[in-house]
Amino acid sequence: MVTVSTGSTTRWTRELAWEAAAGVLDPEVPVLTIEDLGVLRAVDVTEDGAVRVRITPTYSGCPAMDTIRADVERALAEAGFERVQVELVLAPAWTTDWMSESGKQKLADFGIAPPQPREHGGVVSLSLSLRCPHCDSPDTRELSRFGSTACKSLWVCNACREPFDHFKAH
Amino acid sequence: MTPELSGGRPATAGPGTDKSASYALCLGDDALVMAQRLGEWIAAAPQLEEDVALANIALDQLGQARSLLGYAGSLMQPARSEDELAYFRDERDFRNVQMVERTWALPGGTGSDFGVTMARMLIWSTYQVELYSRLASSADETLAAIAAKAVKEVDYHRDHATMWVLRLGDGTEESRTRMQAGLEAEWGYAEELFDPSYVDQELVADGVAVDPSVIRDPWNSRIDQVLAEATLARPEVSPVRGGGREGIHTEQMGYLLAEMQHLARSHPGASW
Numbered sequence: 001m002v003t004v005s006t007g008s009t010t011r012w013t014r015e016l017a018w019e020a021a022a023g024v025l026d027p028e029v030p031v032l033t034i035e036d037l038g039v040l041r042a043v044d045v046t047e048d049g050a051v052r053v054r055i056t057p058t059y060s061g062c063p064a065m066d067t068i069r070a071d072v073e074r075a076l077a078e079a080g081f082e083r084v085q086v087e088l089v090l091a092p093a094w095t096t097d098w099m100s101e102s103g104k105q106k107l108a109d110f111g112i113a114p115p116q117p118r119e120h121g122g123v124v125s126l127s128l129s130l131r132c133p134h135c136d137s138p139d140t141r142e143l144s145r146f147g148s149t150a151c152k153s154l155w156v157c158n159a160c161r162e163p164f165d166h167f168k169a170h
Numbered sequence: 171m172t173p174e175l176s177g178g179r180p181a182t183a184g185p186g187t188d189k190s191a192s193y194a195l196c197l198g199d200d201a202l203v204m205a206q207r208l209g210e211w212i213a214a215a216p217q218l219e220e221d222v223a224l225a226n227i228a229l230d231q232l233g234q235a236r237s238l239l240g241y242a243g244s245l246m247q248p249a250r251s252e253d254e255l256a257y258f259r260d261e262r263d264f265r266n267v268q269m270v271e272r273t274w275a276l277p278g279g280t281g282s283d284f285g286v287t288m289a290r291m292l293i294w295s296t297y298q299v300e301l302y303s304r305l306a307s308s309a310d311e312t313l314a315a316i317a318a319k320a321v322k323e324v325d326y327h328r329d330h331a332t333m334w335v336l337r338l339g340d341g342t343e344e345s346r347t348r349m350q351a352g353l354e355a356e357w358g359y360a361e362e363l364f365d366p367s368y369v370d371q372e373l374v375a376d377g378v379a380v381d382p383s384v385i386r387d388p389w390n391s392r393i394d395q396v397l398a399e400a401t402l403a404r405p406e407v408s409p410v411r412g413g414g415r416e417g418i419h420t421e422q423m424g425y426l427l428a429e430m431q432h433l434a435r436s437h438p439g440a441s442w
Contacts, residue, residue: 060319061233090237091315093322144219145330146226154219170322 017051018043020079027067028149029167031110034068038098041089050083051076056094058170059150096170108133113155113166132157133164142166189370190310191245192265193379195255196368196415197301198238199266202256203423204294205231206430207270216284223330227291230323237316257434261424262417265368268410269294269359271423276355285352288338291331293356296392297363298324300385309377332396339400346401353397354405361409364389368415 021043022035034040034055042054053072057065069086076084096115104114113130130140137159144154152165208228215221236252243250269290274282302324305317338349364386366374373379397404413419433440 057233057319059230059233059323060237060316061229061231063229089315090319091311093315093319144222145326146219146223148222150226150229154222 013049013051014043014045016079017045017053017076017081020075020081021053021072024068024071024075027064027071028151029107029110029112031106032103034072036100036103036106038094038096038100039068050085051081052085052087054087054089056089058094062150094170096167099167107167111164112152113164115167115169118169130155130166132160132162134162135160140164187245189373190313190378191242193369193373194238194242194245194313196265198235198242198255199264200235200270201231201238202235203264203266203426204270205229205235206426207272207274210274210282211287214282224287227327227330230320230327234316234320234323237319241312241316253434257431261419261427264417264419264423264427265415266419267359267362267414268412268420268423269356269362269414271414271426272359272420273422276351283348283352283355285338285348285350286355287352288331288334288349289352289356291327292335292393292396293360293363295324295328295331296389297360297385299328300388300392301380301382304380304385307377308379313378335396335402336400339397339402349400350402350405353402354407357405357407358410359412362412362414365412365415 018040021040022033024034024040026032026034026037026039029037037058039055039058040053041056042052044052046052053076055065055068055072065088069088072086073084095118097118099115107114111133113133116130129138131138132140132155135157137157139158140155141158142153143156143163147154147165151167151170153168154163155166156163205228208224208231211224212221212228215224235256239255240252243252243255274284274287274290276283276286299321302317302321306314306321308314308317335349338345340346341349364382366381366383369379369381374381394404
């Protein structure tokens with residue numbers, strides 16, 4: 001049980017709560033934490049000691065949100081927090097620009113080409129050539145603009161012939 | 171899941187929330203029914219990649235529907251959940267336009283037609299991009315948040331539909347003929363999208379809702395550009411009578427609802 005009394009304790013509590021929530025993995029891409037993805041938006045402690053966690057969906061219909069919510073509740077319970085509210089926020093809209101550099105590296109190591117920075121001005125960016133996450137060749141082509149989950153498209157490498165997922169810039 | 175959406179609060183309190191609820195209900199029903207219809211293509215599309223694409227588009231529409239219906243329900247007295255709105259309303263209570271409820275068949279045909287599908291997707295997603303990009307600056311912060319998220323998704327749908335219409339229109343004689351037939355079948359239902367009578371003028375004046383008639387011109391110029399590049403002719407078809415916003419639907423709506431609502435009504439409260 002974590003008790004909250006003074007301002008500095010609250011800050012410390014918030015850090016512990018953030019740490020617990022930040023360790024939750026994305027159920028669809030289990031090498032990334034929700035912090036790496038930018039899905040975890042805020043953690044604060046209310047005056048009466050409840051922890052409020054704000055998460056945002058990647059896509060409107062992301063079916064992983066229920067699982068993420070339950071996982072956050074569980075992680076915080078395990079860290080000793082008894083009263084937790086998980087809130088879903090839509091604004092500002094999630095973008096792959098929020099993905100951490102370490103998150104992008106983890107994706108590449110897992111065999112998923114990470115998102116490129118979005119072009120500013122357009123709503124959806126046009127992808128330039130991607131490097132194959134397997135053999136690093138830039139000679140790749142898009143097979144399908146839609147992939148196994150809403151956030152990915154399907155590519156193939158002309159050099160090593162392996163197909164790979166690309167986390168779309170969004 | 172019943173998410174508490176916090177993108178903000180309704181700009182209008184009190185009596186205005188009824189109007190906002192009705193408005194969000196119309197847009198939510200559009201997306202919900204579109205999602206349900208699109209789901210029919212899963213495992214039936216001409217190629218595996220297209221199965222995946224249409225399933226993804228359906229999922230985006232469903233996500234938008236959940237946000238919009240969840241919000242509409244939260245403004246109702248008494249409040250209603252997204253599930254109650256989706257599963258426990260009858261046909262006459264649905265406010266979607268007729269375009270989204272119809273099967274994918276050509277008039278007189280029975281099987282789903284890919285030309286019809288891509289024509290509808292082009293018409294629909296071009297409309298949704300114009301709508302959501304304006305609604306993203308709504309004075310109602312929740313509607314603005316939902317739209318700002320959705321516009322990125324529907325922009326991608328529009329790209330997808332555009333690519334197919336170009337490829338089929340400017341393809342073989344057969345593909346061009348069938349793409350044109352799809353357009354002719356859908357065209358009469360487009361008019362209903364721009365009919366402003368369902369939107370309360372006060373909501374428009376307050377900057378909460380988008381007057382859909384202002385979307386017509388940008389929609390036309392975008393569509394004309396795609397059709398010209400695809401060597402397709404702009405159809406000359408009279409608009410159908412419409413009435414979806416007042417709960418008047420085509421014969422095909424009842425069958426769609428039967429399939430969508432059957433489980434929830436046979437086993438209320440079921441979960442897995």
